[in-house]
Amino acid sequence: MSTETKKYPSNPILPVIHLQHGSALAVSMAEKAIEAGAGGVFVIDHRPGTFKNEGILAEAVTDVITEFPELWVGVNCLGLTAIKSIEFFGKETGVDAVWVDNALDWQSRMSVRQDHRHMEEEGSALRSVKKGNAVVFGGVSMKGTGYVRDDEEASRLVAHSQKYIDVVTTSGVGTGQPIEKPRLQALRDVIYQGDKLAVASGVDRDNLYWHLQLADYVLVGSSIETEPLSGIFDKNKLASLMSAYLEFELDNLAGIKKS
DSSP: OOTOOOOOSSSSEEEEEEOOOOHHHHHHHHHHHHHTTTEEEEEESTTTTTTTTTHHHHHHHHHHHHHHHOOOOEETTTTTTTHHHHHHHHTTTTTTTEEEEEEGGGTTTTTTTSSHHHHHHHHHHHHHTSSSSEEEEEEOOOSSSTOOOOHHHHHHHHHHHHHOOEEEEEOOOSSSOOOOOOHHHHHHHSSOOOOOEEOSSSSOTHHHHHHHHHHHHHEOOOGGGGSTTSSOOOOHHHHHHHHHHHHHHHHHHHHOOOO
């Protein structure tokens, strides 16, 4: 599938805005992300009043896009299935990406080695709806019901799922918990050359360097907020994270490799 119409972030740092009760906070946090130099933002429904309410989420995303039309903006609606979320938000004007926690629903209830026919049918449906302009960040072995503890099983899941999504998105076992480096390396090893991998938990200033050695994008929330899931970015924490990213970039330019 051609991805010529899809727009990818300008750099790998993608702050996650945990939406509270409306648009004002989302717009304010998007402005902070722009000022810090982030590659874009994701807006996600995560609190009572917004959770499972795609209308409120869509309004907030639209307001962010209207206020900052050049900003790369993605969305994650926890209340919708992957296919419904892509169908709904993928048609929203200006939405650059749709992030879904479980790219394929079957992954939360069975082994990748089971019921292959069902997996192919669901995967084909997902592939058919992702042909729009929005980049699909597909959760594979994400925290929660879809998390797969066995590294080999998770690798098989990634190898199978990546053909249906644009960016394989994975995480540690829970919110704020980083993925183990050997596991991330194992998942990177099965990603097709040229395809992309994102991490969406536990990334902070101290571990950013090795994450960026293996992942194309990091989705950061708790580590840059005033309190976990507050929805409010701490300006100093965000600036510190971006400083670590710039250090990584400078080392890359100089050919410096750190373990």
